[in-house]
Structure formats: C-alpha cells, structure tokens
Amino acid sequence: MIIDGTNLILGRLATYLAKKALEGESVIIVNCENIVVSGRKKQIIGLYNERLNRGDAYKGPFFPKMPDRIVRRTIRGMLPYTQERGAKAYKRVKVFMGVPDSYKNQKIETVTTADAKKLTTLKFITINDISKFYNKGVAQWVNQ
Numbered sequence: 001m002i003i004d005g006t007n008l009i010l011g012r013l014a015t016y017l018a019k020k021a022l023e024g025e026s027v028i029i030v031n032c033e034n035i036v037v038s039g040r041k042k043q044i045i046g047l048y049n050e051r052l053n054r055g056d057a058y059k060g061p062f063f064p065k066m067p068d069r070i071v072r073r074t075i076r077g078m079l080p081y082t083q084e085r086g087a088k089a090y091k092r093v094k095v096f097m098g099v100p101d102s103y104k105n106q107k108i109e110t111v112t113t114a115d116a117k118k119l120t121t122l123k124f125i126t127i128n129d130i131s132k133f134y135n136k137g138v139a140q141w142v143n144q
Contacts, residue, residue, distance in 0.1 A: 001025055004108045006034040010074055010127065012114035018078035021089035030099045030108065033067040033128035036116050041125045045133050052134065065134040067127040068095040 001020060005013065013035065017027045037044055048063075055061045064070050072095045080086035099108075116124065 002028045002030060002103055002106055002108045004110050005029050005032045005071070006110075007116040008035050008111055008114040009116055009119070010035050010037050010071065013111055014071070014074045014078050016111050016114060017093065018075050018089070021075070021079065021092045022085065024092075026092045027094070028103065029071060029093075029095045030103060031097075032071045032095050033097050033126065033131070035067075035071060035127045036124040037127065037130070038116075038119050038121065038124045040123050041129075044125050045130065048130055048134070065131060066097075067131045068097050070127055070131065071095045 003013070003017065013029075017029070021027050051063050052065075054063075064073050072093060075093050075095075076090055079089050081090050096103075
C-alpha cells in the first residue's frame with residue numbers, strides 16, 4: 001500500500017497506518033513533508049521545542065529532525081514496538097520525502113478519513129515547516 005501524505009492530518013494518518021502495519025500490510029508513505037499537524041503554529045513549535053530540549057544531548061531521549069523521521073517516529077508511538085509483533089510491524093513502515101523513482105509508476109492512494117479538509121479550523125503547520133524550525137533554531141520562531 002502506497003499512501004500520498006499531501007494534506008493529510010498526522011495523527012489520523014498514523015493511527016490508520018499503524019493498524020494496517022499490525023495487520024501485516026507493507027505501508028509506504030510518499031510526500032511526507034506535506035503532512036499537516038492541526039493547531040496554532042506557535043503552540044505546536046513550542047511542544048516540539050520541549051521535546052527537543054528534554055534530557056541530555058548525549059544520553060537522550062533523541063528526537064528526529066527530518067520530516068520522514070518525524071512521521072515514522074509518530075507511527076512508532078502507535079505501535080507496541082517493544083513487543084515482537086510491533087517490531088515486525090514497524091519494519092513494514094517506510095516513509096519517503098517526495099516520490100522515489102521506484103514508486104512513480106505504481107498506484108498511489110490517499111486516506112480520505114485523514115484529509116485536512118475535515119479540519120474545522122484553518123490553523124495548521126506542515127511537517128516540513130516543523131523541520132525547518134528545528135534546523136534554524138526554534139527559539140527565534142517561538143518568540144515572534
């Protein structure tokens with residue numbers, strides 16, 4: 001199953017894909033940088049900033065900064081990855097930025113239950129923007 005992540009809500013998409021991975025299906029997500037997180041931008045960036053600053057730089061916990069790894073980590077949070085069946089399901093999940101050449105000619109689906117058009121508010125931020133904030137320095141964006 002190949003899913004296009006453009007304008008899909010992260011949490012709803014992650015629950016759907018975690019369930020499919022646990023059922024034994026191979027899950028591939030393309031265009032993950034266009035997945036959205038609903039809410040106010042400053043609040044979301046602040047929450048991700050708290051995660052990033054938690055713990056120690058050498059001992060962890062370690063949080064991803066790339067869009068594909070942020071999405072994969074979110075899906076991992078919805079799997080029992082410490083158990084054998086959850087670890088196998090997590091290995092079946094692959095996330096890509098853009099569309100790789102090997103998947104361009106294949107049928108790409110979307111998840112209608114996770115569409116961002118269902119949001120009652122127009123406040124959201126993309127995973128790509130969250131990743132850019134991490135790389136530029138979150139503090140300057142939160143204070144604006």
